[in-house]
Amino acid sequence: MMGMGAASWIKKHGELTWFLVLLVLVGIFATWSLEEVVSGTSTNYRFGLPLASGVPRPLPNGTLVVNITAYQWGYTPDVIVAKPGQPVLVVLHSRDVVHGFLLKLPSGTVNVDIVPGTLSYVFFYAPNTPGNYTWRCSEYCGIGHSFMNGTVEVI
């Protein structure tokens, strides 16, 4: 009896119910993601980044501003030396093709593309744990793509 009632309820309302559940999930996750991006609380992606509008204003005291040029196939400079917890602003510029900048930090992953003709901005707090953190190129840029990397030295 129960089985038959459940089956006929599913037949009448099953699809719609699941669609509404999915819509609620869409609402929750789209809003959550955007809220984190807009309020600047996402390590991976702050409001407006990689456009400059994601950079906090004014810059926190002691921000290290590093200007990096990406090219086929390397970065210059390819070392950033930061103190633990220091805010770092990286301004990225490409002199030839589209490159990427992927840096995995303990608090998240920064990953932006560097488009020639536009500056890309990355803002993060250097990890509190000293050590070397490697960034790699994440946008295929030619035969040297696999060999483009750099280091964040936190000391």
Add this chain to the structure above:
Amino acid sequence: MSIKDSIRLPWSPAIKLQQLTGKYFSQTTLGTSILFTAAGLVWLAVMGLAALFFRLILLNPYNTEAIAPIYYSLLTLHGYVAMYILVPFLTIGIGMYAMYKEEGMELTHFDLVNVLFWLANLGMVIALAGGPMTSWYITPPLGLLQTTFNFYSGPAIALTYIGLFITEACITAVAGITVFDGIRTRRNKGKLSIFPTYALTFTAMIVFTTPFLMATLMWYTLGILAHVYVNPTVAFLLFWMWGHPVVYFVPFAVFGALYAYIPKFAGRKLFSEKWARWNLFLLFVFTMLVWAHHMLVWPLPVWIRGFVNASTLLLAAGSGVTVLNLGLTIFLAKRYDFSDIRGLAYFLALLGFIIAGIPALILPENALNPIVHNTYYVVGHFHLMIWTIIILGSMGIIIDQFLNAFGRIAPLSNLSLKSIRAGLLLWFGSFLVVGFAMMAAGYQGLIRREIAYPVEFLPYMQTMTIFAWLGGIGFVLMAVPAFSMVTRWLVMKYYSGEVEQ
């Protein structure tokens, strides 16, 4: 005798041409649909072999630049063939078959379609002959640099894009002709049945979206030959206006077949035909809106990124409703007929679509996309889709096509049936492992399109390569019986003098 009589040729060119086209061109809708799907299988074998070889290269995490030209040429061939010719050929073949089988709709422009078919193939050969290493999706400005082509040099590198342009123009024309002829020759009244509804809608989508690709290709050609400036962001956006819809051509066409035939193998009607038909609008419209989600790490304004975050998730919700519809159909049935290899193929396609689709939900989340953008996570997701809903779904339809066309003169033996069944299962199981190995590695930071990578990812790469080769064996088990049917039919048609069905 007049002068005209004395110089008359022993044969008339027009009649000779007619004899040749009559003999070698397909003259039926069923035959033409097979022309496209069978050609698709051939191209699949080519790009699959390329992948199996470059996966061997990836077993070495310490590769140097020396191996890069070979690796990237194979990779580009793999991607070019998949997206520019395999997918549209399968879509068109499925569209033609669906309209013919379920509604008796017919092509009428056979000669034109055959010519366009061969021209499309020729265009692809011209494009590939340039040995492009530019990565399959021709990102500007990389795709415009001479140093990223193997054989063409100087202005001749434009031949790659001209070749692709020819291919895409022919494909667009064939897709348009298919839908146009089909509608004109429809005799039934009332609602179009569900398989051709979906298949022809996405064949028509070829016509709406491929012009964006053609515009991009023309822009590149002008960029190379006439030094017109190509703005990377605009060109990339223009490209993806095609580049996103294209991935739905085959899956949603296959869904038409799943809606039509899974109920048959389940022995009951589709759970909700109404939802299936309404869903089509959601899928069609949203497919065309979400393309910028491929550029979430590009310098785009926040409002675009917010829009694609939400719209992509809505599109996913639409897919979620689709699979529930089919899942309930199977669940509420008394039994599902797995003994028919088509029933098995369609079931695996459905299962695969769900397994491939759910992990993708992290991708449009703007706050999380950087974790996985351009890593193997993305590669795992879209390949799982390709291996299941696209290839296995198409295999189910192709088996149906071949049985329809050749089943009488070249039936499948028990051994063939066992081989196809084993192939379906081996392919599905092996590539599930590859897909999950890819996603696990990508989440941890393995970047795509690299020839050298951190050595901690080596076990993942080894797993991917081994199971990909196993999957390749699965393909052989499926393809050999299928090709043997075609071969036996061709032999009988052209060499034994038997009349074709």
Add this chain to the structure above:
Amino acid sequence: MTKAGLAVLLIIFLGTAVMAAFISYNLIATSSPPFRAYPSPFSKYVGQPLGEVQVNQTALASLVVSQGKVNGTTNNGVILYIPFNWTLNLTVYNKESFNLTVIMGDASYTVPTNSSMLISIPHLSEGNYTLLISGEDLTYQANVSVIKDLLSPYVYIGE
């Protein structure tokens, strides 16, 4: 009720639940302390320059001199654009076998062979400066352009 159908439904529902949990975990794990909140995305801050930069802003640049080239370029290839009133912290890495002399304006620095030196020039005023780098086999002229209202410092490496 088929087992196959049950499997499909379970994968749909459980898969969705697992994915929701996975996404939630990642959103929480990668969130960090907030700093000053912004106006809504649709207002004027989108794409605007950094502006309002306080003093104590430092432009970090490095020039690598190696094999007769500076940052891979031959003469005049490097241009440094610095915002007005910023400090330039320029590190010159000398990978040649001879000493280098770096001259900017009135100041002159010697960078010994196989070493690096940090040259710090505070409170740059507007204008164009020549940065001359010379050594035994090398004469190189880089340019430093100090501009008011510049977005941020950036190094242009030409050729």
